[in-house]
Amino acid sequence: MSPQALALVTSVSYAMALVCSRLGLKYSTPTTVTLVSILVQNAVLWTAVSFLTGIPPVSWVSVSLFCIVGVFQLGVRLLAYTGVLKIGASRSSALQSINPLISATIAIGVLKESATVLTLVGTLLVVTGVILVSWKAEQELLSFRWWHLLLPVGAAILSGVNHPMRRYALSLSNEPLFFSAFMGFVTLIAFAGYMTISSQEPRLVWDRKALLRQVVFERYRAHWS
Numbered sequence: 461m462s463p464q465a466l467a468l469v470t471s472v473s474y475a476m477a478l479v480c481s482r483l484g485l486k487y488s489t490p491t492t493v494t495l496v497s498i499l500v501q502n503a504v505l506w507t508a509v510s511f512l513t514g515i516p517p518v519s520w521v522s523v524s525l526f527c528i529v530g531v532f533q534l535g536v537r538l539l540a541y542t543g544v545l546k547i548g549a550s551r552s553s554a555l556q557s558i559n560p561l562i563s564a565t566i567a568i569g570v571l572k573e574s575a576t577v578l579t580l581v582g583t584l585l586v587v588t589g590v591i592l593v594s595w596k597a598e599q600e601l602l603s604f605r606w607w608h609l610l611l612p613v614g615a616a617i618l619s620g621v622n623h624p625m626r627r628y629a630l631s632l633s634n635e636p637l638f639f640s641a642f643m644g645f646v647t648l649i650a651f652a653g654y655m656t657i658s659s660q661e662p663r664l665v666w667d668r669k670a671l672l673r674q675v676v677f678e679r680y681r682a683h684w685s
Contacts, residue, residue, distance in 0.1 A: 478552065482544050490541035491658075497537060498648050505641035518633035525629040526639050529622050530646025534654060536618045537647075543611035555612035561620065 481493045509515070543552035564582075630636060 478540070478544055481541050482548065485541070485545045490538060490545055491655075493541045494534070494537045495651060498534075498644060498651055501644040502641070502648055505637065505644055509638055509641045513635070513637055516633075516635045516638055518635055518638065519629075522629040522633040522639065523642070525625050526643050527646050529625050529629075530643040531650045532618045532622050533643060533647045534650040536615045536622070538654075539611045539615035539618070543608070543615065546605075546608040546611060552612040555609060556616045556619070561616075565620075 477497070481497075484493055540552065540556060543555070546552075626639075630639065633639075
């Protein structure tokens, strides 16, 4: 699979994940969605590692970098899912798309990559998109507060920082499957630490009353339509 096709599949999968999380958030919380996503990531990827590659020899520099990336990834998920809850999946995903701007800035400033005309034009389009997405949002969302926009933007910033770190770590040890699983493990540990200092508790079951109301409403609407 070409890098372009792989990037497209990744984008589509992430968009579907945000839409599914929006549906689940009707009956649960961003904390629960974060926990479930981390558990699924660990279960699927560690199973794949055990069957396909095993534990490969890797650089300790790469391991250290992915430890940082895993902690940041917890912040990405909490901010992203809270953003979906507050302003919806479409607006939140659009705002999160500014993460290439952050990555490009780090790549140019730290990794000394060259800035092409296309990169600059793309950056301008990203900034324009953010303005359009946030334009008059308070008229469409009754509970909208300006700081809600900072939730997906914060997730984008952390993602933008993560990408160059991942790239450098993988240049030292090219084991993407293992490091994807390892990052999930670090995120799970970070989540456990987050829960020990947080007053929130993940609601591990659906809100049955809300679910029952939804079922009754759907049946009532189907009956009278």
